[in-house]
Every structure is written in structure tokens, then in C-alpha cells.
Amino acid sequence: MSVIGCHHCDAICDEPDIPDGGAAICMRCGGTIFRRQRQTVEYTLALITAAAILFVVANAYPFLSFEMQGQITQTTLISGSVALWEQGRFAVAALVFMTTIVAPALEIGLLLYVLAPLHFGRALPGAVIAFREVERFRPWSMMEVFLIGIFVAVVKLADMAxxxxxxxxxAFGLLIPTLAGAASFLDAEIVWRRIGDLK
Ligand SMILES: [Zn+2]
Structure with missing residues (x-):
């Protein structure tokens, strides 16, 4: 058993066994130390499945169409990275590709790989490594920054085209809150425990 500290008053106690849906309350100040999500695997899995569909749509269909002087230009999610690459801005192109496509794809793919079998009471080989890597890639998933950039560009171009x-x-706009929702339902502690119980 490990020891935890209260964020509110710094009281130290042994980490209690909290059932899913329950919360650990500090004995000294009554503050909530942590909560255990109810059905974390099921809720997160549902949202991640939706996110996977939205991600495919976001990559497969046109993002924006511009009409300027009778010419129509269609852009897709990846065309931003490609254009930057062609302009010789290799580092920026790689960063945009990493933060808008690779990191979200890995986050969604790895979570599906871990959570879908877990829902059926199984763990695929490498689930421990996959779940550890999710935490590593999540900070690199910055689609919301990209979306703000898109809106700025659209506002500036609105007069010209x-x-x-x-x-x-x-799809991209919906993907961001869906992923944020999945992250908020995900209780890593419970997922680790359920993986551990299967071993
Ligand atoms: Zn306390």
C-alpha cells in the first residue's frame, strides 16, 4: 500500500481502496483527494470510437475550399504540412504533421488497442507499453491550436476569397471536444488495475 497526500491541507495517509465511482475524502479537512471514475473503460472507449471515426472523416474529406478569381482550391488536413514542406520549412512542416496527425492518431489507436479488449476482459500483448505510450503522446496532440490557426487564416482571407x-x-471541430471528453473520463489508475487483474 502506498501513501498519498491531501492537495488541500497536506495531510498524509495510506492510500485507501476506493471502489469505482467513489471518492477519497481527507480525514482532516474533508477535501476530496481523488475520485474513481465509474465505468471509465466503457465511457472512454465509446468516446474514443467516436473520435476514431471523426479522425478518419477529418483526414479523408476536404477541409476548406477557397474560391478566388474563379479558381477553386481545396485543402485537406495534410495539405498544410505538405505546403510547408514544399516551401522548405521542414521543421515546421514536421511539427504540424506530428501535432495534427501523428500524435492524435497514436493517441486514438493506442487507446482503442488497450480499452477495446479490456472491455471484453482481455489484454492484448503489449497493452502495458501501449497504455504507457498514450501518456507520452497526448501532450503532442495539439489539434485545438491548429484549429485556432485555421480560424485566424479564414478571418484574414475572408475578404479576398x-x-x-x-x-x-x-469533423475536426467535433473531434477536439470528443477527445477532451475521453481524456476526462479516462481514469488511468483503474485501467492499470484492470490490466493488472488479468495477468
Ligand atoms: Zn486535507
């Missing part, structure tokens, strides 16, 4: 938002933009 007709801009039509594509289906991918809506």
Missing part, C-alpha cells in the same frame, strides 16, 4: 468549410472541418 469565398471560403467554404468542408465536412472535414466540422
Amino acid at each position: 469565398d471560403i467554404v468549410p468542408g465536412i472535414a472541418l466540422w
